Amino acid sequence: MITASATKVITGNHAVSYGVLLSRVQVISAYPITPQTQVVELLSEFVASGKMAARFITVESEHSAMAACIGAASVGARTFTATSSQGLALMHEMLHWASGARLPIVMANINRALAPPWSIWTDQTDSLAQRDTGWMQIYVETSQEALDSIILGFKVSERVLLPTMVVLDAFLLSHTAEPVEIYDQGRVDEFLPPFSAPYRLKPGVPQALGGLADPGVYFEFRVKLQEAMEKAREAILEEGKRFAKLFGRFYGLVQEEFMEDAEMVIVTAGAMAGTARAAVRELRNEGRKVGLVRIRVFRPFPFVELRQILGGRKKVAVLDRNLSLGHHGIFYEEVKSALYPMAARPLVVGYVLGLGGRDVRPEDIQAIVDDLEMREEAPEIVWWGVKR
Amino acid sequence: MRTGTLLWAGLEVPQEEYLHPGHLACQGCGAALAMRLVLKAVGGDVMVVLPACCWTIIDGPFPYHALRVPLLHTAFETAAAAAAGVKAGLEVLGDTRTQVIAWAGDGGTFDIGLQALSGAAERNEDILYICYDNEAYMNTGIQRSSATPLGAWTTTTPEAHPEDRPKKDLMAIMAAHRIPYAATATVAFPDDLIRKARKAKGIRGTRLLHILAPCPPGWRMESERMIKVSRLAVATGAFPLFEVEEGTRYTLTYRPAGLPLKEYLKLQGRFAHLTEDQIAVLEKQVEARWKELLELHARTHGTVEDIPVVPFGG
Numbered sequence: 001m002i003t004a005s006a007t008k009v010i011t012g013n014h015a016v017s018y019g020v021l022l023s024r025v026q027v028i029s030a031y032p033i034t035p036q037t038q039v040v041e042l043l044s045e046f047v048a049s050g051k052m053a054a055r056f057i058t059v060e061s062e063h064s065a066m067a068a069c070i071g072a073a074s075v076g077a078r079t080f081t082a083t084s085s086q087g088l089a090l091m092h093e094m095l096h097w098a099s100g101a102r103l104p105i106v107m108a109n110i111n112r113a114l115a116p117p118w119s120i121w122t123d124q125t126d127s128l129a130q131r132d133t134g135w136m137q138i139y140v141e142t143s144q145e146a147l148d149s150i151i152l153g154f155k156v157s158e159r160v161l162l163p164t165m166v167v168l169d170a171f172l173l174s175h176t177a178e179p180v181e182i183y184d185q186g187r188v189d190e191f192l193p194p195f196s197a198p199y200r201l202k203p204g205v206p207q208a209l210g211g212l213a214d215p216g217v218y219f220e221f222r223v224k225l226q227e228a229m230e231k232a233r234e235a236i237l238e239e240g241k242r243f244a245k246l247f248g249r250f251y252g253l254v255q256e257e258f259m260e261d262a263e264m265v266i267v268t269a270g271a272m273a274g275t276a277r278a279a280v281r282e283l284r285n286e287g288r289k290v291g292l293v294r295i296r297v298f299r300p301f302p303f304v305e306l307r308q309i310l311g312g313r314k315k316v317a318v319l320d321r322n323l324s325l326g327h328h329g330i331f332y333e334e335v336k337s338a339l340y341p342m343a344a345r346p347l348v349v350g351y352v353l354g355l356g357g358r359d360v361r362p363e364d365i366q367a368i369v370d371d372l373e374m375r376e377e378a379p380e381i382v383w384w385g386v387k388r
Numbered sequence: 389m390r391t392g393t394l395l396w397a398g399l400e401v402p403q404e405e406y407l408h409p410g411h412l413a414c415q416g417c418g419a420a421l422a423m424r425l426v427l428k429a430v431g432g433d434v435m436v437v438l439p440a441c442c443w444t445i446i447d448g449p450f451p452y453h454a455l456r457v458p459l460l461h462t463a464f465e466t467a468a469a470a471a472a473g474v475k476a477g478l479e480v481l482g483d484t485r486t487q488v489i490a491w492a493g494d495g496g497t498f499d500i501g502l503q504a505l506s507g508a509a510e511r512n513e514d515i516l517y518i519c520y521d522n523e524a525y526m527n528t529g530i531q532r533s534s535a536t537p538l539g540a541w542t543t544t545t546p547e548a549h550p551e552d553r554p555k556k557d558l559m560a561i562m563a564a565h566r567i568p569y570a571a572t573a574t575v576a577f578p579d580d581l582i583r584k585a586r587k588a589k590g591i592r593g594t595r596l597l598h599i600l601a602p603c604p605p606g607w608r609m610e611s612e613r614m615i616k617v618s619r620l621a622v623a624t625g626a627f628p629l630f631e632v633e634e635g636t637r638y639t640l641t642y643r644p645a646g647l648p649l650k651e652y653l654k655l656q657g658r659f660a661h662l663t664e665d666q667i668a669v670l671e672k673q674v675e676a677r678w679k680e681l682l683e684l685h686a687r688t689h690g691t692v693e694d695i696p697v698v699p700f701g702g
């Protein structure tokens with residue numbers, strides 16, 4: 001047991017494992033896939049060495065990993081899995097099942113591009129393609145945030161009874177070592193007490209979970225799921241504040257920087273926010289009125305925050321390391337839909353860049369700001385960094 | 389609830405009932421009787437994990453629930469994985485007593501759920517896996533599965549091209565996993581079914597019962613013939629009853645009564661189109677299977693003389 005808080009230089013993947021250890025997860029069920037493997041390797045060591053009092057089920061697929069988590073969570077155990085890309089896609093059916101059954105499962109997904117052609121590099125399309133499955137989705141920027149978001153994920157999930165997906169970029173986060181504060185167990189226990197499931201299958205109690213719902217009842221179950229998502233906004237903020245009090249770090253739905261007098265705004269998510277920050281800082285030094293917004297929580301979507309933050313600005317560039325084929329970059333779609341009800345909307349331009357792990361440098365983002373400044377209207381998609 | 393045992397046609401069967409009346413099974417449903425018998429045998433300290441199958445419907449729509457035990461519905465291919473999760477969850481919460489039963493149809497076992505079952509069996513998860521086999525996808529309206537026997541009609545193997553592959557040998561697959569216990573049973577032999585379910589209950593690790601559960605609408609037969617057909621399946625040798633321990637020790641429960649296979653086939657409309665020649669092919673297949681099983685029994689017991697003839701009242 002970790003009795004004293006300590007800072008270690010660890011990868012994003014290992015930060016996730018430490019978050020799981022500190023959350024006292026009871027059942028882990030996972031299947032290996034690059035670039036997620038180190039998450040489960042370290043967890044296996046924690047379980048094997050007795051550091052964690054958990055069962056690790058080495059299932060034969062991601063589909064079964066989620067099924068086993070669903071089984072264990074249905075009787076009230078705290079459960080975790082981790083995956084990436086193809087594995088997440090294989091889980092799809094069970095993602096719906098986990099949220100529909102109102103199970104507070106937490107999963108780490110390491111963003112990786114989908115095949116074919118094979119790729120192991122970062123791309124957000126895998127997780128964003130699961131946006132309608134009823135999972136909360138948290139896009140983290142640092143390894144520390146990855147660890148913290150696992151703990152916060154359980155806290156919020158168990159409060160609103162919805163599962164949480166904590167999303168990290170392949171390699172940029174998963175395999176990059178940074179200093180991470182690993183908290184003492186006592187403080188984490190104070191924040192995250194053992195899970196006491198309000199609804200669960202109990203031995204001897206003849207109840208059925210998940211049976212046939214005819215058109216007379218199904219609809220209301222869906223409405224309740226949406227209401228839970230609505231409650232999650234508040235829960236994320238409240239628990240975020242509580243977490244900040246204990247651990248000194250606050251995480252909300254969105255993170256805004258350099259926004260005070262910003263006329264042009266970069267909106268992005270995940271590790272790319274770090275690159276964008278470097279670029280925006282540089283532009284600020286040149287006296288340009290550029291701000292940065294990082295969307296941290298994608299589900300529930302931060303409509304209100306984005307309206308407040310982006311209302312009254314001149315131009316917004318949304319950077320998407322993902323693509324909804326036949327539509328746009330997915331954050332772009334969603335930011336536009338959030339701003340649509342406003343009478344005075346900024347010009348919003350969607351840039352698709354960095355697919356399949358192509359490097360995005362601060363210079364790219366500075367150039368995007370120059371590009372944005374020139375534009376009077378938004379084309380469907382601005383491709384950035386494509387070889388022609 | 390009543391306890392003790394009751395004589396059913398001269399056989400001792402526990403009186404406890406875990407299946408309420410009012411369930412939604414068809415008349416003469418072998419799957420409903422199979423559940424009733426297994427729960428009588430295993431008792432109420434169980435949790436049932438149920439993938440998509442006829443039983444999803446039989447248990448009743450929300451908020452109804454026909455079983456007196458807790459039940460978790462799960463996706464079609466996940467019975468074994470979800471059951472392993474339930475068991476792990478119970479164990480970490482300090483409950484080592486509750487039996488976790490995965491209850492799946494032949495489609496959910498032989499086909500779409502085979503990967504998860506293989507994974508659970510290979511890890512020797514402590515679950516009692518029960519496949520009630522009605523030899524087709526009945527929930528969706530009688531489509532073939534890999535458990536559909538050679539020659540049978542289904543809606544996806546119409547008369548013009550009936551099932552052209554033999555039934556997949558699930559028991560051999562499970563034996564190859566070296567699980568501690570696997571056995572076949574059928575509803576017309578409730579004492580045998582109950583004995584095997586109890587034996588399975590007393591063993592730790594992955595245990596599997598493969599229960600032949602005739603389906604009157606799917607097999608195109610009168611519902612009142614269900615028990616007779618179940619009995620004939622054994623008496624003609626079409627569905628051998630046996631146990632496999634640790635994947636290697638085979639024990640045949642009964643030897644066939646020497647009745648021609650035709651007696652079994654002729655009660656079922658799904659075989660009505662078969663010609664004499666085709667029936668002869670099926671007979672050969674049944675014979676070959678018996679030869680194999682007798683050898684396995686002899687290898688375990690040194691003799692086949694100890695196998696009783698099936699008690700068959702006709």
Ligand SMILES: Cc1ncc(C[n+]2csc(CCOP(=O)(O)OP(=O)(O)O)c2C)c(N)n1
Pocket residue numbers: 419440441442443463464465492493494495496497522523524525526527528533
């Ligand atoms: C992934 C998936 N594919 C298909 C279905 C549709 N489906 C539901 S039950 C069923 C057949 C079940 O067959 P079996 O396991 O033999 O059980 P039975 O209905 O015969 O009792 C099918 C195909 C489903 N629910 N999920």
Ligand SMILES: [Mg+2]
Pocket residue numbers: 493494495520521522523524525526533
């Ligand atoms: Mg079937």
